[in-house]
Amino acid sequence: MAHLTSLFFNYTPTARVITHVLFWVAMFAVYLAFYDTYDKDYAWILASKDLIAVTGIFYTTSYIVIPKWLMRNKLFLCLAWLLIIYLWWALLSYIFFLGFDLYVDQMSPSLQQFITLALKMGMFGPIKAESMSTYILDFVYLISLPMGIKLIEAMISERQQRTELEMKNAELALNNVQLELDFLKSQINPHYLFNALNNILILMSKDVDKAIDSQRHLTGILEYLVYDSSRSTVSLEEEFKFLRNYIELERIRLNPNTPVEVSIEADAINYTVVPLIVFPFLENAFKHGPLANGKEASLRIIVHAINGLLSVNISNGFKKKQKPIGYKGGLGIANVRRRLDLNYPNNHTLVIDDRQGRYLVLLTMRLERYDFR
Template sequence: MQFISYQRIDPHNSWLLFLKDVFSLLSIFYVTAYIIIPRWFIRGKFLLCLLWLVIIYAWWSVLTYYSAVLTLHFLSPAERLTDYLQFMIDKGILGAFRISSITDYLLDFIFLVAFPLTVKIVQSFMSIRNVKVNLELKNAELELNNVQLELAFLKHQINPHFLLNTLYSIYVLVSDKDDRGEQSMMRLSGMMVYLLHESNQPEIELNREFQLIRDYVELERIRYNESLQINVNLETDDAHCTIVPLIFFPFVENAFKHGPRTSVSNAWVKINISVKNHILYMHVSNAYRELPKPQNYVGGLGIQNVRKRLELYYPNRYTFKTSSEAGIYSTELRVDLLEKENKDQ
């Protein structure tokens, strides 16, 4: 564009002015693009950017003045170009800052630098935006991977004592040719299938989660015989209601893990879970007796895992609390499922 404009004035003697514009534009562009924009402009240091504009404007004007002097002194420019060069020489080396001529100089300067610098500024902002988007995607991916790892940990943290004692109970039932042995084996098999395969889904039907709890409770009932009082109430007014898998199981497992620690005659577990009008209520309680914990005891990982998953999948839509008083340990959970369904739609 600069070359064409100079060719119209003088096709034979304007090359020095063209080289001046190329040199000044290269120096202005690359310093501005790779130093000023990332270090000052992007970081909001606009006063420094304004100062830089004054500096590059002065730099360009000085080069313009001396290129005019050289062209007029060593070349034989046409009349039209001579008038243009003489005008710049008459205004002096600081002609670009004189009130009478600043408009002419400023228009030439803007014509020279505005387009390339605007493209670079837009490109810089787009690059920053892309970096932020990629960072957000990576953070989301890391968060998802973290949740998947936690879920995998949760699925494999079923009390090994439960599995061992349940297998032994099933063995005794099968040895005695008790019909409950076959039923118990099917329940345990169903639990394993659910934990290893079905629970990988983001959400699952509530009835399937209920079935996992029923199977677990019945196996515990066989394990403790009549020594543990168990009361279970699972109901929903929506057969197709879905929920994040394995939300209830850690609380139910904890109730059986800690409830029977009381005296055999006073051990009990109560499980109440219901969904009404898209509001989920859970109340799990058990008889409780505080026992001294071994040194370096680490517990409660399953509950912490569930808290994280509740915060991830139901943020600001759930309430969760636990209490331990008068020999009763209870856990209460309330989740608004309707709001999540509306957002998904």
């Protein structure tokens, strides 16, 4: 199968044209050899008639009928097309034979007998019970080879597309699992939990209500990761709830004087989104902004979903630092880029700018709606 796929698809347009020309030359030779048994002088005319008929049928069927009808299971239209080309070929043959009978005075007895029989069947011979079988056999002989090759090519192409789609879906599933594992390793590990719980314990002695809220936010994060993040899509409401929980839990660690602007809103709750697609940008904003540079690094988080368009505007102040030799960073952002390409092809834009002392992320995605009732 791999060799056939390579034969059909892995060649240049010039090679394709040359291949088609050589193929039709070979088919003309076959038709010529057939009619040569009837009349050597006029065989080329009859062979040309068949070549014109078959090439017209072949290219129309190849570029219209097969991709637009057959591959979309429009079988009635395909059967109607088969009837049309059969009748068109039969009518073209009848007109040719009629022209031979009227304008050609001398022809071989074999060709004369052949033409006389075709004219005797009449214009409606292709649909008469007594002559239909003869016409159908001739028609099948005429188109079986070129159309057989094209159908094989179409089936291989369809199988290749399905295989590519299956591979893409498998990659998406693997990517989502990897993201979840990476997130768990980088965030929800003993060290992170220790810091979060320690902050909550400290709050217990200062502000019990705030400590209870923080515990609720941590519980919400863990519930989301355990029950929701492994799904292919989640409701935007669930995703927003997770983002708010994370933001509120991280606020505990910030300097009280650090400017933080947060706005997470949607005009409807029945949008779906790929889980954790925004989180890496949010994580980086805290990690490389206020948590690394103190109150001087302000933070701005704007996430809105309006008319099916999710707009993300996250920015934070930061200080550029010399990266150590051998540093391998940016894997989280690279992973998000790949997930966006896989899940939202041609339906998203992502701009990242770190000039003028601020790290800015602008992301837009076209969301789908779903009835969660």
